[in-house]
Amino acid sequence: MQTPRAFYTVQKVKASTKHRFLMNHKFSTLALALSLLGTASCNDFLDQYSQDRVVAKSVQDLNELLVGDVYLKSEAVNKGVSANTYGFINILDDDINTTGTSQQGNIGNTAWTHTVAPMYGYFTWQQDVRYNYGRTSKNNDDATIKKLYTRINHVNNIVELIENMPHSTQEDDALYHRVKGEALFVRSQFYFTLANLYGRPYRLDSANVDLCVPLKLTSYVEHQKDKETQFSRATNAEVYAQMAKDLETAASELTTAPQPDRFRLHRASAEAANLLLSRVYLYMQRWNDAEKAARKVVQSPRAKLTPIAALQSGKPFLTRNNPEILFTQGSNYLAATDRNTSLTGAPADYCVTQELYDLFSEYDARRNAFFSKNSLSDSLGLTNKYERTNEANHISDGFTLRTAEAYLNLAEALVMQGKEAEANSVLHQLQRQRIDDKLDDRTGEELVNEIRNERRRELCFEGHRWFDLRRYSVLEKHPLHKTVVHAFNAYTEQNSFLTTHLFTLPSGDAAYTFSLPESFVSFDKVPMPNNLRPERVEVKKPRELPELPKEDEEGGNTDTPNSADSPSTGA
Numbered sequence: 001m002q003t004p005r006a007f008y009t010v011q012k013v014k015a016s017t018k019h020r021f022l023m024n025h026k027f028s029t030l031a032l033a034l035s036l037l038g039t040a041s042c043n044d045f046l047d048q049y050s051q052d053r054v055v056a057k058s059v060q061d062l063n064e065l066l067v068g069d070v071y072l073k074s075e076a077v078n079k080g081v082s083a084n085t086y087g088f089i090n091i092l093d094d095d096i097n098t099t100g101t102s103q104q105g106n107i108g109n110t111a112w113t114h115t116v117a118p119m120y121g122y123f124t125w126q127q128d129v130r131y132n133y134g135r136t137s138k139n140n141d142d143a144t145i146k147k148l149y150t151r152i153n154h155v156n157n158i159v160e161l162i163e164n165m166p167h168s169t170q171e172d173d174a175l176y177h178r179v180k181g182e183a184l185f186v187r188s189q190f191y192f193t194l195a196n197l198y199g200r201p202y203r204l205d206s207a208n209v210d211l212c213v214p215l216k217l218t219s220y221v222e223h224q225k226d227k228e229t230q231f232s233r234a235t236n237a238e239v240y241a242q243m244a245k246d247l248e249t250a251a252s253e254l255t256t257a258p259q260p261d262r263f264r265l266h267r268a269s270a271e272a273a274n275l276l277l278s279r280v281y282l283y284m285q286r287w288n289d290a291e292k293a294a295r296k297v298v299q300s301p302r303a304k305l306t307p308i309a310a311l312q313s314g315k316p317f318l319t320r321n322n323p324e325i326l327f328t329q330g331s332n333y334l335a336a337t338d339r340n341t342s343l344t345g346a347p348a349d350y351c352v353t354q355e356l357y358d359l360f361s362e363y364d365a366r367r368n369a370f371f372s373k374n375s376l377s378d379s380l381g382l383t384n385k386y387e388r389t390n391e392a393n394h395i396s397d398g399f400t401l402r403t404a405e406a407y408l409n410l411a412e413a414l415v416m417q418g419k420e421a422e423a424n425s426v427l428h429q430l431q432r433q434r435i436d437d438k439l440d441d442r443t444g445e446e447l448v449n450e451i452r453n454e455r456r457r458e459l460c461f462e463g464h465r466w467f468d469l470r471r472y473s474v475l476e477k478h479p480l481h482k483t484v485v486h487a488f489n490a491y492t493e494q495n496s497f498l499t500t501h502l503f504t505l506p507s508g509d510a511a512y513t514f515s516l517p518e519s520f521v522s523f524d525k526v527p528m529p530n531n532l533r534p535e536r537v538e539v540k541k542p543r544e545l546p547e548l549p550k551e552d553e554e555g556g557n558t559d560t561p562n563s564a565d566s567p568s569t570g571a
Contacts, residue, residue, distance in 0.1 A: 059165045059175045062158050066179055069154045070186055071266065072147075072330035072399065074392035079114040080336035080343070081350070083129075083139035085147045086193065086398045086463070087333040088122040090343075093465040094484040095356045095456070098123075099349060099379040115341045116349045116488075124488055124503040125511040127533045133490060142517035144197070148190040149216065155187040157219040174257040181253030184246040185268040186329075189276060189399065191215075195239050197514045198531065201470040202283050207237040211529060215239055233528060240284050247277035251296075264302075265320055265328060265394065271300050272327035272401050278409040283471050287416040294410035298426075302326075303403040305433045311365035316387035320394040324403035332393035334461055335386035343382045343461070351379035352460075359457050363437035366457060382461055398463035404430055405464075408455045415447055416477055427451060430458070448478045473508045481507035488538075502539035510534055 056062050072085065081091050090096065098116065118139055121129035130138035158179065167176035191213070199212030215234035254270035274296045281290035297303050304323040311317060318325065336342035343350045352371055357380050360367035372383040386395060407430040414423035424441045431439055431454065442450050452472070456465060472480035484505040490498040505511060513531045521528045 075331045076392045080341040081333045089398045089463045098489045099351045155183045158183045160219045177253045177257035181250040182268045185250040185273045188243040188246045196467045201474045203474045210236045212236045212239040287413045290413040297406035311369040313368040318395045326401045328396045328400040330396040330399040332397045334397045335393050364435050411451050470512045
């Protein structure tokens, strides 16, 4: 981890025995040890004083920390979906499946060993997502939680320190408000991700008791050596309330000091904060508050929609030049440069479901702009929604916020309040930029379903659908219950089709909530309560498993070899 250039003050710090253990533990729960900002190495921490604790002296120092160690970097991804930070989110839902058996013999061995077999636990919603097909090796399941809590801890330092930072000049005062607003926004986005992976869906009748994730808001190590349990899981009500509070403040701070246009893409703005706030309120079923937040976005002159003429077949849609992208951070796993292992290749290991494709009418420009038929199979590829590049893709497939969602959030909030005429109007404002056909008004359940279908069409493969299925099942108004089916196609070492395993995920299944990583749960003397995922059994008995490739057996960790985003690289 690189220390921002302006951090120079050195202090000696003696650590307690338990604190020293935390620094050398395989997974430092909640990244508590990172209260020592900028720690470069912990190898000798058991025997020596820390000599590299650094202290910020200005808002510019905190700004550099925010840029260098809080925001997720855009990293080049080579082999497609993985267990690295949030790289699995788009293979969980009903918009994706594995390629059909008509492709047998065309799927590359690298595809099976790098993205299909290792991701078996995620794709088929297994009790333990770490294991590959055949259980010969396992991924690190703590990559996402480790990386996000590490960055949350940096945010906590920024939020704590910035209140006492001098900001008497006009320039420093503007930077003070922006850094504070950005820090709170990012903390909320990370907690939103963690809450919807490891916490139960937000239910109005049980949010006060449903366990979510530990809520870490302080920069210091909260350790009492005599306690058997150091950390506890907050409730959904507590975590969501904190997110809403942070985002309200973030939007206010970023309105006071607007983000310069040159930083629009990768740094938070008031529009991004209000958009995420509207999403949080949707999940909380606070429809009026969601309406207010979403309306602020659609009324902003900075929030634009991409015109239908820009949706051209063969041209990537979500690029850094798309004016409706309000914010993005992190990597893009779907647009992998290896065509054989990405959703965008021909042939590819994963494919778009026919069900999703059929939601697009022939008059919908997105159908040909987003998708294509794979030439060597009957599978659908997500060919042009994202831009493939040999370098880092600037648009994340999991942490992107854009104007289109604001219209969808607003339409949903309106219809849930019975404001059907206005909901139709808002929905049509978006659809007229996508569909060259007459748009009909709808009412009641039909209108609710159309808003949901439009959300599925517009935001496909942007990390929304899995979370939407979770929340739809617990809504008090217009709940949606759907069973998802995934077909896992197994191949031999020689690329011959072996068998298809079918797995089903009923609505409201406990597998919609991930189990906390083993290292996370077992940190304390008394293990943290975990989420109990059921054992997932295939619908039909497969043939005998083949012997897996040697590289899968010997690797120990078959995760995508992306060193820049690997858990071992620290923050």
